[in-house]
Amino acid sequence: MTTAFTLVQLSYFSAVARLENMTAAAAELSVTQSTLSSAISQLERELAVELFTRDRGRGLQLTPAGRALLARGPALLEEAELLASSVRSASEALSGELSVGIYAPLAPFRAPEILDRFEAAFPEVQLTFFEGDQGSLQEALHDGRCEVALMYDLGVDHRFARTVIDRVPPHVIVPEARAQALAGRSVVSLREFADDPFILLNLPHTGDYYLRLFRQLGLEPRIRHVSLGYETVRSYVARGHGYSILNQWLDQSLTYSGKRVVPLRLSDEFPPTEVSLVQRRDISPTRKAQAFVEVCRDIYQGSEGVSTPSIGRNEPSH
Incomplete structure (x- = not known):
């Protein structure tokens, strides 16, 4: 039996999940709160799961099913956008929002240059950074708050695939x-x-x-x-x-x-830290996320520095 939820319902859900507030999401989407609440309820009925828990003190909180849907939703919405564009023979230029993670100590060094390069190449995409430590970045990737993260290899677990783009010795x-x-x-x-x-x-x-x-x-x-x-x-x-x-x-x-x-x-023979692009193993990246990966690769391959030698090529780690 085919599940009959709509892309509008999925889009509404994504906004509520991101803002964790029904009123704020309704204002952002320019719809009434009752319309938004009804769409979320219909989506839950179609999927036969509870997507949010409602708590008076904490507000809306994603359930495990809700986190799973939030992680996969952006790719599905983007594919729908591309399908509509191809049918209309419209431009295939990337557009929309992209949230990426970046390890906080790396951010001052890399985020401004990445932002400059990415905005120049993809002016219709609104890129935002989520800064965090190694642990919080992994949770943000798993929960769908960001699609890809630029971070160190330290503590990256089996849920994620990573592509090494640099090695930095201590x-x-x-x-x-x-x-x-x-x-x-x-x-x-x-x-x-x-x-x-x-x-x-x-x-x-x-x-x-x-x-x-x-x-x-x-x-x-x-x-x-x-x-x-x-x-x-x-x-x-x-x-x-x-x-x-x-x-x-x-x-x-x-x-x-x-x-x-x-x-x-x-002079000591210490292992370097690997700078990696990290993504969930079980989710196909959106074209916007792939574009971010390519921009990062280009920047690191063109970098020169005494403690950040290029590794020559990208290699996946498992």
Whole structure:
């Protein structure tokens, strides 16, 4: 038996799921709240599932069935748009909205350039970024809040497929005074800092990765401060409170504190972090998501940097 829900119902559902508020969704769609509520109820009857839970204190919350529908809905709606366009012999230019995830420490380095390139190539697509840590990005991908994410490989589980587009080895940053004491050396071993206070960037999965580097050498870091902020870590170091390990190399040494840090390459054989484009395995990407992937590939293949060597080609990881 064919399920007879409509694309209008699916579109209404997507708006309500995104805004988690019936009144706000009705205003955005320029329909009455009763019309919107009726469409959602009809959709639930056709699918024979409950898509939302209604809670007085928390408002509308997606059920597991609702999250599954939200994850698959954008691709279906886009295919319907393309079908209509082809029937009308209209332009096949991409249009509409695209939400993508980006790992928060990568965002200052990559998001502005990606936005510039993407908007120049696809001016009819409204691109928005969802910034988060490794864990929150995976949940956003799974729940359908974003279609693809630019992130590290750390902690990415079996639900997702990823394409590696860069590898970034770890490096240390030290205050200017500590760099001067190293007599101008640009390459050091982590062992040389075993007695120095350490500033840990402790985002989910990222902090564990840095601590594993110490364990690889049989060292125990003297953790002085722990922070969730990339620039906060750099400012602590610049002010002489210790040293830190980071992956994303930044030639600009000035920090928010007004002081400078010095990045130094590591001679130790540490595994690099892989920068990946991550998507759900069980969902076909929309053409807009595929376009985003291609823009990111082009940007990374054209990048040059001492700590972000190109890997030459994209390769899927499982």
